Amino acid sequence: MPRSGPPFREPITYFRWDAKEWIRLHRTGWSIGKNIIFIQPHMLIWIGEMNTTIDTLWLLHAAIRNYYIASRTADQRRQPGLPAPNPIPARPYTPADLIHVQNHGQLPQPAGTVPAPIPIAASVSVPAPVPFPAPAAGPAPAPPLGGAAHEPVAQGVDAGTQAAQVNTTNFLYQPNPRTVNQELPPMLNIDDGEEKGEKERAAAKRRRMRRFEDAGLCDPGREGRNLEWRCANIFGQGTTGTVTLWVGVDESRTIAERLAVRDVAVESQKWIGPIFWRDKLPMELAILTRLERRKAHEHHVHRYHGHRIDVKKRRFRVFNEVCDMGDICQSLDWYSRQWRRRRNMFRWQNSHPEIRNILRARGDIPASGIVNVDQQEQDLKAVNDWAWYAFGKKQFLEAGKPVRAAVPGELPLPTNVLFEEYENMSELEDWYDDPLPVDIPEVIPEWFLWIVFDQLVDAFTMLGSGRINEENDDVDWNEIVHRDGHLGNVFVKPANGAVGKEINKENGHQYRQFGAHEAPSIVLADFDLAFFDLQSGNDEYADNPTHYMMRNHPLDAKDAGGRYAPEMFWCYEGHYLDERPSEKMTARTDVWQVGQMMWNLAMNSPGKDGFVQEPFTYTVSDEGEGIEKLLNDGSEYDIQKHKDDLFSGKTPFEASNMYSRTLKDTIIRCMDYRQHKRASFADLKLVTKEWAGKELPPGSKANGDLIICVSEAMEEFGLGQTYGRSKKRRT
Numbered sequence: 001m002p003r004s005g006p007p008f009r010e011p012i013t014y015f016r017w018d019a020k021e022w023i024r025l026h027r028t029g030w031s032i033g034k035n036i037i038f039i040q041p042h043m044l045i046w047i048g049e050m051n052t053t054i055d056t057l058w059l060l061h062a063a064i065r066n067y068y069i070a071s072r073t074a075d076q077r078r079q080p081g082l083p084a085p086n087p088i089p090a091r092p093y094t095p096a097d098l099i100h101v102q103n104h105g106q107l108p109q110p111a112g113t114v115p116a117p118i119p120i121a122a123s124v125s126v127p128a129p130v131p132f133p134a135p136a137a138g139p140a141p142a143p144p145l146g147g148a149a150h151e152p153v154a155q156g157v158d159a160g161t162q163a164a165q166v167n168t169t170n171f172l173y174q175p176n177p178r179t180v181n182q183e184l185p186p187m188l189n190i191d192d193g194e195e196k197g198e199k200e201r202a203a204a205k206r207r208r209m210r211r212f213e214d215a216g217l218c219d220p221g222r223e224g225r226n227l228e229w230r231c232a233n234i235f236g237q238g239t240t241g242t243v244t245l246w247v248g249v250d251e252s253r254t255i256a257e258r259l260a261v262r263d264v265a266v267e268s269q270k271w272i273g274p275i276f277w278r279d280k281l282p283m284e285l286a287i288l289t290r291l292e293r294r295k296a297h298e299h300h301v302h303r304y305h306g307h308r309i310d311v312k313k314r315r316f317r318v319f320n321e322v323c324d325m326g327d328i329c330q331s332l333d334w335y336s337r338q339w340r341r342r343r344n345m346f347r348w349q350n351s352h353p354e355i356r357n358i359l360r361a362r363g364d365i366p367a368s369g370i371v372n373v374d375q376q377e378q379d380l381k382a383v384n385d386w387a388w389y390a391f392g393k394k395q396f397l398e399a400g401k402p403v404r405a406a407v408p409g410e411l412p413l414p415t416n417v418l419f420e421e422y423e424n425m426s427e428l429e430d431w432y433d434d435p436l437p438v439d440i441p442e443v444i445p446e447w448f449l450w451i452v453f454d455q456l457v458d459a460f461t462m463l464g465s466g467r468i469n470e471e472n473d474d475v476d477w478n479e480i481v482h483r484d485g486h487l488g489n490v491f492v493k494p495a496n497g498a499v500g501k502e503i504n505k506e507n508g509h510q511y512r513q514f515g516a517h518e519a520p521s522i523v524l525a526d527f528d529l530a531f532f533d534l535q536s537g538n539d540e541y542a543d544n545p546t547h548y549m550m551r552n553h554p555l556d557a558k559d560a561g562g563r564y565a566p567e568m569f570w571c572y573e574g575h576y577l578d579e580r581p582s583e584k585m586t587a588r589t590d591v592w593q594v595g596q597m598m599w600n601l602a603m604n605s606p607g608k609d610g611f612v613q614e615p616f617t618y619t620v621s622d623e624g625e626g627i628e629k630l631l632n633d634g635s636e637y638d639i640q641k642h643k644d645d646l647f648s649g650k651t652p653f654e655a656s657n658m659y660s661r662t663l664k665d666t667i668i669r670c671m672d673y674r675q676h677k678r679a680s681f682a683d684l685k686l687v688t689k690e691w692a693g694k695e696l697p698p699g700s701k702a703n704g705d706l707i708i709c710v711s712e713a714m715e716e717f718g719l720g721q722t723y724g725r726s727k728k729r730r731t
Helices: 010-025 049-060 062-074 095-104 159-166 197-213 266-272 283-293 333-351 353-362 373-398 418-423 445-466 587-604 639-646 654-658 660-667 681-693 713-716
Strands: 036-038 041-045 228-237 243-248 253-267 304-310 315-320 492-493 501-506 510-513 521-524 617-621 626-630 706-711
Touching: 010 049, 049 062, 049 095, 197 228, 228 304, 283 304, 283 315, 283 706, 333 706, 445 521, 445 587, 445 660, 445 681, 587 660, 587 681, 617 639, 639 654, 639 660, 660 681
Parallel strands: none
Antiparallel strands: 036 041, 228 243, 243 253, 253 315, 304 315, 492 521, 501 510, 510 706, 617 626
């Protein structure tokens, strides 16, 4: 139950608030979660006498609904109190009563009786209740499978009417389609196909965008504010949804409001199952609604501005705040691009020792090896020149063209397939014709890493307990587990309008410099994998962890394997302890996710594919070969044995040498194999709140200003900008 008080978004929430408070005081024997309702064979859900009665009353009496609608319109900040006379019955309604009301619009009653309307206090004027229309008579239903006959039709009730309204399958976990269905436009598809020319594809894309925009924002509360809502940009598209930028434009074409709009399509089997639903909403929407009631956006959770559900299309649309600096991977591209290049070059060299041997034999590299910085630079330049000569030669040979030796004495190609290796390396165009710098690249300042760490701890604390301060412990809350904590789901926002100083511009992006006093903040977003338990701890069948684990082994899960906590996989040792059920995912699952995000930041590896970087250990063999081994490879590990290799500081991972031991040790405390050995968020907060305010963290060599990458497209669609000043739509 919400504890923060009005205003609420929906009239029913005011009724729930009043009714629950009254029932807890005057109906102390009523249960909250002891009624078992069979949804489908072998599936059940807990609903409780109190919630059953409240839901039944709301659906049964239009007078109650009208009373709360009128009261909310009069003053959203005031809790109106129950109508008079009090509608709460002496005995709770049963699940059968609720089902009957959903199907028939009335309680099951003896023949000839008619329910009396609930009178409303004269002080509140509400519209007269609209009577339930009687459906047209229809044919009698056929007997169910197995030959069992329907129960006799009650005397005085039209047989055709009862048959037309009977619902033989109970979906009490879903909302009533008649009250929540709000039609949404078709999904936006920006995949143009390869059969058309470039101009035809562009024209088709513009037509689809225009149809999508013409269908409207589908948010009546905003579309009636004298603003014209336009679909200004496409943030991204996946297999199940699209995220678009909508701007509210006033009469002078000034952008006055903005929303990030996410359209989600749900497969039918998922939509129909109770695991997908909470609070009669898709679970993601239920979680966002609960977090907004607790004002979680004040504690670094992405702000939610409402939703719309299209039951017929199995669709919903979510409205969220816009974060101008995008996700943190994009924001920190200034640093990560250089460190990716360094890693890729060293990985390539380690995989081709024959190149170094040939160059030494030819005299380009001293036989004694690298003896000083100048020779190291000469060595790397020679290797780089030869690699690109060989790479170019291979391309010429594949095209059937003659190849002339670029250097005296033609060098043979390496034995392994060079072309495929380069194809898998990111940022190839950035370093193909440059020697690897001897000096290490810039690193993200440590003061900013502590800010991110501290704000992530706050955000996940809100998910776990619904509060930040321990003093505020009067919270009725189910622990929420995010499950999908990676840097692609962390967005960056400017602080107090700070815009920084522009230092560079390229490829549609600006690089801006920020001091610690104007540091951006972050928010945690994307709750499509988040959950809270459906069943109680006493249920024989537990949805947690059964329904929320990854199906694959970490080594078989492609780019998602090693970046998820060990207990999210079936091979986790905690799921196979004798005489114990599988170990549930808890807030400490998210602690591991925070640890892997901070590890990525300390390694300076976010950006492009950095957000899917799995934490790994790095050692160097006796032969000088670099060995990268996934931390979470499906096997149990002792984090203390790996802490030195997680932050080895060896080439090409020198970035971690720049950070304090305190930061690295705190990250390691998050990443133990077993949940109970990890730090809690309360433990982490004791450290992060102390270090987050330090502009020069003790023991750190990573100081200075922060450089953030900002999309010029977002500058164009900023608040206060004139919409349409650029004729070219950015997508």
